[in-house]
Amino acid sequence: MIKRLLRWLPNFWALLFLAVPVMGVATFVLADIYNIWLPRDVSEHGRTIDQLFYFILYLTGIVFIVTEVVLFYFAWKYEAKHNNKPVEFSHGSHSLEVVWTILPAVTLLFIAIYQMDAWAAAKMRPPEIPFTCEVTGRQFNWDFRYPGPDNVLYTPDDIVRTDGNLYLPYGEEVLLKITSADVLHSFFLPNLRLKQDVIPGMDQKMWFRATDGGSFDIVCAELCGWGHYKMKGRIHLLKPEAYQAKLEELRQEQDTMRVAENQAN
Amino acid sequence: MSTVPYDHHHEAAGHAAHGHGHAPSFLKTYVFSLDHKIIGLQFLFSTLIWFIVGGMLALGVRWQLAWPWSPMPILGNLVGHAEGGQIPPETYTMLVTMHATVMIFFVIIPVLAGAFGNFLIPLMIGADDMAFPTLNMLSYWFMWPAFMVIGASFFVEGGAAQSGWTSYPPLSALFTAAPGSGTGQTCWLIGVTLVGISSMLGSVNYMTTIIQMRAPGMTMFRLPMTIWAMFITATLQAFALPVLTAAGLMQVTDRLLGTGFFLADGATANNAAMQAGGGQPLLWQHLFWFYSHPAVYIMILPAMGMVSDMLSCFSRKPLFGYKPMVYSIAGIAGLGFIVWGHHMFVSGMNPALGLTFMVSTMMIALPSAIKTFNWLGTMWGGKIQFTTPMLFSIAFVSMFIIGGLSGIFMAATPVDIFIHDTYFIVAHFHYVLFTGTAMAVFGAIYFWFPKMFGRMMNDQWGKIHFALTFILMNCVFFPMHILGMRGFPRRLADPYHYDTFRDLMPLNQFMSWCAFLLVGVQIIFVINFFYSIFFGPRAGRNPWHANGLEWQAPSPPGHGNFDFQPVIYRGPYEYGSPEVDVDYYPQTQPPTGRDVPAAKH
Numbered sequence: 001m002i003k004r005l006l007r008w009l010p011n012f013w014a015l016l017f018l019a020v021p022v023m024g025v026a027t028f029v030l031a032d033i034y035n036i037w038l039p040r041d042v043s044e045h046g047r048t049i050d051q052l053f054y055f056i057l058y059l060t061g062i063v064f065i066v067t068e069v070v071l072f073y074f075a076w077k078y079e080a081k082h083n084n085k086p087v088e089f090s091h092g093s094h095s096l097e098v099v100w101t102i103l104p105a106v107t108l109l110f111i112a113i114y115q116m117d118a119w120a121a122a123k124m125r126p127p128e129i130p131f132t133c134e135v136t137g138r139q140f141n142w143d144f145r146y147p148g149p150d151n152v153l154y155t156p157d158d159i160v161r162t163d164g165n166l167y168l169p170y171g172e173e174v175l176l177k178i179t180s181a182d183v184l185h186s187f188f189l190p191n192l193r194l195k196q197d198v199i200p201g202m203d204q205k206m207w208f209r210a211t212d213g214g215s216f217d218i219v220c221a222e223l224c225g226w227g228h229y230k231m232k233g234r235i236h237l238l239k240p241e242a243y244q245a246k247l248e249e250l251r252q253e254q255d256t257m258r259v260a261e262n263q264a265n
Numbered sequence: 266m267s268t269v270p271y272d273h274h275h276e277a278a279g280h281a282a283h284g285h286g287h288a289p290s291f292l293k294t295y296v297f298s299l300d301h302k303i304i305g306l307q308f309l310f311s312t313l314i315w316f317i318v319g320g321m322l323a324l325g326v327r328w329q330l331a332w333p334w335s336p337m338p339i340l341g342n343l344v345g346h347a348e349g350g351q352i353p354p355e356t357y358t359m360l361v362t363m364h365a366t367v368m369i370f371f372v373i374i375p376v377l378a379g380a381f382g383n384f385l386i387p388l389m390i391g392a393d394d395m396a397f398p399t400l401n402m403l404s405y406w407f408m409w410p411a412f413m414v415i416g417a418s419f420f421v422e423g424g425a426a427q428s429g430w431t432s433y434p435p436l437s438a439l440f441t442a443a444p445g446s447g448t449g450q451t452c453w454l455i456g457v458t459l460v461g462i463s464s465m466l467g468s469v470n471y472m473t474t475i476i477q478m479r480a481p482g483m484t485m486f487r488l489p490m491t492i493w494a495m496f497i498t499a500t501l502q503a504f505a506l507p508v509l510t511a512a513g514l515m516q517v518t519d520r521l522l523g524t525g526f527f528l529a530d531g532a533t534a535n536n537a538a539m540q541a542g543g544g545q546p547l548l549w550q551h552l553f554w555f556y557s558h559p560a561v562y563i564m565i566l567p568a569m570g571m572v573s574d575m576l577s578c579f580s581r582k583p584l585f586g587y588k589p590m591v592y593s594i595a596g597i598a599g600l601g602f603i604v605w606g607h608h609m610f611v612s613g614m615n616p617a618l619g620l621t622f623m624v625s626t627m628m629i630a631l632p633s634a635i636k637t638f639n640w641l642g643t644m645w646g647g648k649i650q651f652t653t654p655m656l657f658s659i660a661f662v663s664m665f666i667i668g669g670l671s672g673i674f675m676a677a678t679p680v681d682i683f684i685h686d687t688y689f690i691v692a693h694f695h696y697v698l699f700t701g702t703a704m705a706v707f708g709a710i711y712f713w714f715p716k717m718f719g720r721m722m723n724d725q726w727g728k729i730h731f732a733l734t735f736i737l738m739n740c741v742f743f744p745m746h747i748l749g750m751r752g753f754p755r756r757l758a759d760p761y762h763y764d765t766f767r768d769l770m771p772l773n774q775f776m777s778w779c780a781f782l783l784v785g786v787q788i789i790f791v792i793n794f795f796y797s798i799f800f801g802p803r804a805g806r807n808p809w810h811a812n813g814l815e816w817q818a819p820s821p822p823g824h825g826n827f828d829f830q831p832v833i834y835r836g837p838y839e840y841g842s843p844e845v846d847v848d849y850y851p852q853t854q855p856p857t858g859r860d861v862p863a864a865k866h
Contacts, residue, residue, distance in 0.1 A: 013651045013659075016735065020663050024743065031747040036769065038683075039752050049679045056677055060670040067666050070641055075659060080581070080648040087841035087848070088646030092586035096642070097635070101589075104634040111677060112627040116620060118679040123616035139442075139534060182534040183436040184546060186611065186686060190752035190765075193683045197612045199546055200435060201529025204613055217763055221686040221754050223429045225436060225443040225534075226355035229757040 014076035021068035039190050042212040046193035048118045126205045127173045134177040137185030137198045140227035159250050164233040169243035170210035179203050186222035213237045299398035305384030315371040320784050322364035331777035333759045354758035355444045358427040365430035370460045377567040382495045388815035391480025391831040396473040404466035411459035418452035426453035434527035438519045441537035458513045471499035482833030489837045494570025497598045501559045509556035554605035562601045568705035572658045578811045579655035580647030581848045583838040586639040593632030600629040610681045626676040633669045653727030657708030668696030689749025695742045715808045719820040720801030726793045733786040740779035810849045812837045
């Protein structure tokens, strides 16, 4: 029994290497079944990002399976005890080198050029509209400042919220001004496929058009201290009318608080 | 150069003195040694000890990810400020930071360049020692202050550094930003700078030795891939390190002298007084990655070189495409200097610059692909022997395919917007560094152990060690890809604070169980290693029937390495040559003169 097993041992090693592509593919299949997959996307540009992700996933998936299977096949076929033929006394092949240089080069260049537009749309072409909201990261909270009825930031009618809830409309273009008050943070909206580090002393723009309503997580994705894990916010995407109503509600709430404060003084 | 020939009866004595007239003391032989082999072993033992420390730190991380806030048995009481074994969030960020710091600066870089570079370079090129033996000794002894400073930082007030191994300001530069940004962070900066000095001393020495001290007949294109990789790694270090050293000192002055290189105007954290600024936090990232991206290749190229040697030896066949292999290492090194920005796609760097870095990053995948195909070509048509070092080498190739391909996702800038700083990147670099480099290091230890200690390691136990490590590490690291797809962020002390990640807990628990077992099975290796040093079967000069020059020296080689003047007649990969009757043809064997048909090309 043990002897038979030992005779199988060389093949056992080859089979162990075959397990890599088999289990690798199985993991991704199971991940899909158990819903450990890209989270729901509710943005317009997110579709392009997801398509690019799938394109790379399938392309690298094919290369992965082919190379790993070739590796297994060579390990199986050329194992010394099974291979009776003399070794190929070869130092390489010029034509093969040319083939496997040019093919990946062309593929990689194609991916490089293919994605440029998606990047430019997400990071380089801000819409020319007034800021919808200012987002400030601070240890360990996200603060929001809406420009209020005059549509201009830093005026007395601004609405300032520090409860971590961000209200924005869907179906229309949104332009955010994002910055930090202390250390680096990263404003990560998984369901909108957006992420941008925020830097103290530097204002940046972030823009998107959401396609659907709902409440989603705001995650801090850059290590910002001991409370990094709890620097959580929520983004609420509302119908434009509901959004206006919500802003009005927030404004009145703030006015009431101001009046109360003035009376207290 | 000249090699002093010495008597055969000195061989077994190992480090016996010759030509000096007196035996050097124990201290001079084994502690303050000038012999490259002893220095290499000193690096090897030191890094293996730190490997255990780094592994323990990783287990702390894995515990918290699987069972957040529950008291951790045994280890919990050891880590800094744990209360009743529970890991507080600041300790968690410390664990993450120090795991990476220890593994990168105290394990991977010194084990490749320090241990194997030192041990192998003179032996493989036919020199009697390094060009500058004293410099070589200093390169090891500069590690010790670093060990002490970083080791002590765990016990200072606030604990060790907590701002990630990348140490991004302002978190790292402002004392008030985090508990670990106090003395712990200063210790970190000093420690890393000292490691840098050590690497720099080593790199100058390696370059000089490889250029100047090759034995007669050892032309550059007869060098083994290990030496080529060490040579190119040394140039990478020489050109990239000064930038890190400068940046580290700049951060020290920001912290201690009130400068503002990396701090914007009015920098503050935690309501502390504002600090003079006028600087830019992104500057640190540029300087840091200008070193640390080439450092990524410092951490993989020597592994690639050693794997190339082992694959060819155990396929009993010449290395496929020697010159393309050399050129692709050089290509990786050259391109490696212009891709650092891909760590900064979402950092706030000008997005137009991001496009440039994206293209260069895509291009650097090319030489890696060429190398992979050539490794497969080496195995093709050979007579493969599944020895322990061969298994680790094949595993390296198999795992490097995964690590290389997953890199393309991050290189694609729009995709990176989503997966940046998620577990996808954690999966990627663990596939390159642990399942890649660490496998090559294990393989290299099994392979060159007979040359180091004159005895063989146990092959059966080596294979058991291999199989368990191979299976378990994939169970730990492969699921990280799908976690990353889900947007699971890295460095969170309690990811389940977000409701959306709650369902990922069972998977994380499975990964943690495998991680604990993975660390556990390394005991097999430790026992095999130490048992074999004393009781392993004697190896002889060339136990693997390999061609390399080092296998012509005695095992272990005495002081001065060779007991004859090596003259080199051919490259190191002439396995299965029709010119000889055996399947290997050592570099020093004079040509047989047998007429053979021209080799296939």
